[in-house]
Amino acid sequence: MDILQMLDFVGVAVFAATGALAASRKQLDIIGFVFLASLTGIGGGTVRDLILGQTPVFWIANSAYLAVCVAVAVLLYFTAPLFEYRYRLLLWLDAAGLAAYCAMGAAKGLAAGAPPLAAVVTGVMTATFGGILRDVVSGEASVLLRREIYVTAALAGASLHVALTLAGAGTALAAAIAVAAAFAVRGGALRFGWALPGYRHLPGRPAGKALPAEGATARTSARDAADRRDLR
Amino acid sequence: MDILQMLDFVGVAVFAATGALAASRKQLDIIGFVFLASLTGIGGGTVRDLILGQTPVFWIANSAYLAVCVAVAVLLYFTAPLFEYRYRLLLWLDAAGLAAYCAMGAAKGLAAGAPPLAAVVTGVMTATFGGILRDVVSGEASVLLRREIYVTAALAGASLHVALTLAGAGTALAAAIAVAAAFAVRGGALRFGWALPGYRHLPGRPAGKALPAEGATARTSARDAADRRDLR
Amino acid sequence: MDILQMLDFVGVAVFAATGALAASRKQLDIIGFVFLASLTGIGGGTVRDLILGQTPVFWIANSAYLAVCVAVAVLLYFTAPLFEYRYRLLLWLDAAGLAAYCAMGAAKGLAAGAPPLAAVVTGVMTATFGGILRDVVSGEASVLLRREIYVTAALAGASLHVALTLAGAGTALAAAIAVAAAFAVRGGALRFGWALPGYRHLPGRPAGKALPAEGATARTSARDAADRRDLR
Incomplete structure (x- = not known):
């Protein structure tokens, strides 16, 4: 299993966990956990594959992705009450998924022959669309509308991955640096409230x-x- | 017309009706009825076709599907005031569409060569995504977040269809049993409030x-x- | 650059501007502006391309579309405070995008071999889905649920384009008339409150x-x- 496939499974697993935590916040039943976990876990990668024209999408051929979502959902259905700060946990797992997926999505875009800017966009989309689907379907306020840095972290990671790859770095090195950078940026935002200046009305x-x-x-x-x- | 195509038209028609009823609840004009009816009627199958890579999607080549949506929308624009309990009617029609589409979607997944687990997922997606689109666009609380059984009914029907087909049953028999089971489960939930135990916080x-x-x-x-x- | 490609860039640019204005209403940072502008600018056309099976979608091969979205977003981040009536501006730009895209989407549907009714639907979808994505992700009330005419304008433009093309008019002429008609209808709705009779409950x-x-x-x-x- 190379680093990209590893990132893919990490992304699926941690996003699935955020979906399951959202289900716990809505007090859904166990099938609701599985549904939201799967939607969040495979949602971003599904949109990426559709847009790149790579169908059937990645989880059709390899059922391991769905199995991971189901396992994570069942595990969290029974263990979520043990976590006292579930929304905070959701945000940190979401940060890990964001980091894994912005590099993975950019790498897949480049591999599909997309030009650099489009590859950056597929990276950002892969990293953000699972969370968007989760928030829309579960009726939560979108994580995108939070004041602290979110999309910026995905953009930093995807851009770094594309730039390093174009500069000749191997995929594994580029991905490792990109994942670390994206997680550091988003983690700093969560921990220290980092934010870019928000739009302000005319003084x-x-x-x-x-x-x-x-x-x-x-x-x-x-x-x-x-x-x-x-x-x- | 074989049983799968029949289920397809039934699914399109009854989901289109739920979209039209949602439009009536928002007091939209007749074009709004047609828009929401079409979105709901063909939404689930469209996502299924995209994910399986079967494009152009099913309603491009055969305009009969769109014609059904338009006809249902116009009919309900004029007759909806006759129904006293429109949200209840919407839920029962949604149950019929869910039953028709979970079997139909699973059958299409198997026919496209998806492995069993993925075919179950395409069945559940086909059955639920039209309603998700309807609820999101019309601003209703998602039917998925209701406490009584919903996704579980689609999962039961799709799993039954796949299991019976793998066990050697013909498509028509497998689909008939799956549809009946899914409708019975969802109908019981609507009529008797059947629910799986919801997630509960730590005592x-x-x-x-x-x-x-x-x-x-x-x-x-x-x-x-x-x-x-x-x-x- | 022929008229269809021109309409495509106009549609992308004005829809991107509406996304940026939505970002300003949520006081997002500059990356949030770029994200919402891109989502709105390329969203409708992306769904159209997916449904017609034309992948990779249009903005993968030609990065100019994304560049337009980024430029519009950055421009509006700095200039939006100059506009006093931003929501009104958003609605008028949305009307321009709707007009450009209903003709463009219908033309692309016809070019892909879709029958007339399906081509009308791809036109309406192209014209409306960017705005739907913008409203859903930014948490605004959907523009589709407004009482005055909206989908009807897109339907009029797309139908006109298909009818004129079938009647033998050249693409440029058909598109010009369709764009003008759609903008007139939606503009009249914005300016004079034109509305079709809404659904009314039983007297x-x-x-x-x-x-x-x-x-x-x-x-x-x-x-x-x-x-x-x-x-x-």
């Missing part, structure tokens, strides 16, 4: 009118409150 | 803190309230 | 019970309130 614009009007502020506060609850 | 965990924190409880109550309203 | 049904029960009314009022805020 001259009356704040009393413009800011509450956007809805983002209220939403963010609600999210923060939800996070604090989740940390219990 | 030792202070309920006052953990339970309201998850959001699922409040959401469920809101859904129950909405259901009661809908039954009027 | 005999007690309004006090049925109307508030549907949720659409409350939702619509909230949306109207949001619009009024946005117009400031």
Whole structure:
């Protein structure tokens, strides 16, 4: 098993775990756990394969991917109550999946003959679409709308992988550096709240009118409150 | 017309009807009815075909599928006010579509050469993705998050179809049994509130803190309230 | 560059702008702008290409599409505060994208050998799916659920393009007329509130019970309130 296939299984497993944790937050039954775990685990790679025209998609031929999703879901159905901070765990596992998949997706894009910019995009898509599907289907606020760095970490990893590969680095080295960088960036965001400057309204614009009007502020506060609850 | 093609048209028609009923709940115009009916009617099968690599997808070559969606949408635009319990009707039609499509999707997966586990997954996907698209686009709470059995019914039907086919049963017999089983399971859930045990928090965990924190409880109550309203 | 390719770039650019404006409403960082702009800009065409089986999809081979999305996103990150009525601008750009893409999508469907009805559907899908993805991922109320005409404009443009082409008109002429018609219809809806008659409940049904029960009314009022805020 080479490094790319290893990253693929790591990505599937940890994203599946985030899907199962989302299911636990909605108090679904065990089949709901399996469903959300599979959707999240194989979702990003499925969209990537579709867009590159590589069908049937990766989990059709090799049932090991689905078996991993089922096993992770069943395991978490019974063990999730042991974790006190499930949403935090979900976010860290999501960070690991993001890191594994942004390199893996970029590598698959390059292997399929996509030009560099498109390969970066397939990397970012692979890393983010499983989580988007999870959040949309489970009715959670999208992780993409959080203020701290998210897509940026996937973009950094995918860009690094493509740049290093173009510069002549082997796939294993490029992937290892890209995964480490993406995880470091996203981990820093989770741990220290790293954020790029968010878009700000025109300073001259009356704040009393413009800011509450956007809805983002209220939403963010609600999210923060939800996070604090989740940390219990 | 063999049994699989018949199931396909039944699935398209009843899912299209659920899309039209969702449009009626949002008081859309007639084109909105046609749009949501088509999206729901052909959505699940479209995702299935994409994943199996069978493109152009099924409704491109045969316009009869789209014609069915349009006809159902127009019919319901004028007749929906006659039904007093539209959300309940939507759920029962959704159950019929789920039953037809879990067998049909699994059969198509097997026919495309997918291994058994992957064929089960294509069956479940075909049966559930039309409804997911309908709920996401129309802004309804996802039917997947309901407490009573849903995905489990599709899984039972798809697994039965694959197991019976592997055991040597003809496609028609396997599909008939699978459809009946899936509809019985989902119907029992709708009629008698059948549910698998939902995930429960650790008993030792202070309920006052953990339970309201998850959001699922409040959401469920809101859904129950909405259901009661809908039954009027 | 022929007219279809021009329409393609116009569609990508204006839809990308609507994605960037949605990002500004959520106060995302610059990478969030690029992400939402790209998702919205290339989303509709990606779904169209997948369904027609034309993979790898259009933006893989030609990186110019992605470059346009990135440029538009960066530009709007710095200039959006200059626009006072951003949601209104978003809606008008969305109308331009809708007009460009309904003709372009229908033309691509016909070119791929789809029958007339399916070509109309690929036109409508191309025109609407970018906006659906934008609204779902950014957590906005779907533009499809607005009371004034939306899908109808895309349907009019796509149908006109297919009908004129079948009647022997050249692609450029058919596309020009279709784009103008779709933009006129959607523009009229935005400017004058044009709407088809919405579905209405049975007159005999007690309004006090049925109307508030549907949720659409409350939702619509909230949306109207949001619009009024946005117009400031």
